[in-house]
Amino acid sequence: MNSTYQAPTPGSKIIIVGGGCFGLSTALALSSANKNYRITVYDRESIPVRDAASNDISKVVRMDYGSSKLNMQLAIDSIDIWNQWNQESSIPVYHNTGMLIFSGGATLCENEQQSLFHIRNAGHGDWIEELNGDQIQQRYPYLENAVRSGLSSGYYNKVGGNNYVRKGWCNSAEAIKLVYQKCKNNGVQFILGKESGHFESLLCKERSVVGIKTKDGVSHQADRVIMATGSWTPSVIDMKKQVIATGQVVIHFRPSEKIKAFLKDMPVWFGDFSRSGFYGFPINKDGIMKVAKHSTGYLNPRKGDRVSVPRTQSTHEGDTIPVRAVQDFREYLKVFLPVTEELDITYARVCWYADSIDGEFIIAPHPDYDNLVVATGDSGHAMKFLPMIGTRIAQVVENIDNEYTRAWAWRTVEPRAGFYDRPLLVDENQTVRMVTPSELRSSKL
Template identity: 70%
Template sequence: MQSNHQKETYQAPNAGSKIIIVGGGCFGLSTAYSLALNKEKNYKVWVYDREQIPVRDAASNDISKVVRMDYGDERLCMELAIDSIEIWNQWNQERHEQRLPPVYHNTGMLVFSGEGELCENEKHSLRHIRAAGHDDWIEELNAEEIVSRYPYFETAVKNGISCAYYNKIGGWCNSAEAIKHIYNKCKDAGVQFVLGDEGCFTGLEIDKNNIRSVIGIRTKTGNTHLADRVVMCTGSWTSSVVNMHKQVIATGQVVIHFKPSEEIKQILNNLPVWFGDFSRAGFYGFPDNGDGIFKIAKHSTGYLNPRRGDNVSVPRTQSTNEGDTIPVQAVRDFREYLRKFLPLTDDLDITYSRVCWYSDSIDGQFIIGAHPDYDNLIVAAGDSGHAMKFLPMMGTRITEVIENKDTEYTRAWAWRKVVPRHGFYDRPILVDDNHTVRMVTSAELRSSKI
């Protein structure tokens, strides 16, 4: 929660204030759009980023992200997701009128659980969804019903992953296209963009007479850009550009793609988004994205890439390390799991792999609030790998933080000091001097090579 000092020192910006947002990804663009729509306040909204949008190595620049309201005991996230889905559908209508493909694909979501019954997290999800009046969205499936509807999961059922439910609302979004869509909406709403070296953040500009007062930012060209408020929406880079007091950490998560034959695509033609005993194993996947690509990912503790000098983990991406794939052990983990869950992938080559970077908070919740070291700096961080589904609504909630409103969301996301559990920072290093983690070669991404 916010300290009393923060409550006393942070003030909402005045009408007409210039607000600089650093970062043109999910949090940044959604916030810019929300601020720009407030004609009463008439904010002057500027977004700075180091590249054209969508930024190549941003987590939001991807072919697919899950859209779900299934959030265990996190009722606020469920409600925010349901509100967002309503706007996803509005955006699809906008794109239809513009003769563009949809950004949201309502394939539904199939949530598996092992050991014969739903685990506690899934039970909590169903309880909250039903309490919100949406029991008609849910179908609980036993082993026979799973195999009857999805014959390709017969092996999974035989291996004990034999309990599931299907949520007919939800699915996935084409996240890169969604970023382009809201970027265009921002421009239409009057948001100003500074991209490239001039927009590349290098530091905060502090008032020389008050070390708590942020008065703007500095960029790669050496110029200073003044503002009445600065909002940091820098994703997994946040902890490497602002002192986050070890409340968030950049972690690398693994993603692979398959591009199966037409025959296999036909077999999987009714595949929804799936979570494969997610609470225990962490694997999840997507149907055909329309280009014949099936994406599978794993949410786990992830990898670190510590910076020399201070050991702060910094994203290592394919933009700066073009040949990077994923660690050898990650491929082994995928192959081992899929062999018992979806064995028709066993003979498929992995056509693409990457490490996707998250800003993981200690408790998995967003950290969106006034920074404790400053009176007028807002940080929006801690995406923890589950922010993109909220893109249409996220900026509305972040704007409430910027305007110092007291809501359930601003209280839940406020800056807090969380003590990490034992071993939180003890994660494998992606690349170090001892080469303890080795990336796979292209040959090793072919079927049955690891």
């Protein structure tokens, strides 16, 4: 841990800026710590925050993390709590569908092989069912074309030792609501709104952060401030170019009853993810099938310093996704899931991530300040950890040394070539444009 950072004393007043995954989970953990912390969460929106990445119909819950044993274990620990939360909630927040992971070619790619190695090495080999092309086709007839086109190896992560599926997806918006209520039950205070809850600046005495100022001009004193501001973080705090806000694309379909029946028992799937970035979900109870792509993402640089800032449907109501992105989806799905060719895209969104240079979280005291902790760098893979991430963030806040707090410590990483060279969401001349609603319709209709 930071050698100069001091943990807050019992009874300290703690401000958390941000009511998304990191902020709420941290508030829940700290308010459960029997330290009598006085905790207030600030956000410019009601919860779930409309344009937060955590406000979505689904997020993947997985423990397949290549060489990262820490993330694998954090996911396994989180899934136990996901199942517990299902018992507490009137609306299921976690769905045990299992997960199918494809790889192009006759053998799994290196990342998938590393995932299998670590899962098996941890004693969970009985969760894994490796599948060849014939087995995939037999079990999932709708993937016949994908197999014939080269996605002919894969595995299904299925059953844990106590006979429930260990992977699937969470209803992220409902999960956020659940944690929000848990926080309120624990006495956490919330100040929400475009003026009173909108962070404007830190209050400082030299290096020491003593609170925040909100957009209504009011100063709020605190012994500790935690910035959990998601993809907005690099635009409100100097993150030394270690984090960048990137826009990732998401689409929805509403399949017919006939197609729903054809896609029966579809699991969460990663379709040669290491190379393509595409992944998708089963059809939910509202008849929506979501497909997304995790890639380098789009940038939206602001004037002046050119720092990328989220551009969302909250402030740009008519936004969809770039034309090129729709073409990418259609070209990929024509091969992977051709049944979607006849479907209109019924919704399209740019979902904003805070991508760190190395793809790992940055949860640490900020090097320029005393009493300020940043919790960021979600890199598009935080929501599955909602039940446990706050516990780990609280350990950073309380200056506890462990393998997680060391792994997420502040660091200076040199960006790989092209890290900041990404396509623009739009440009000043509008030569990069978003699709119109009519362009979301299927050409097969």
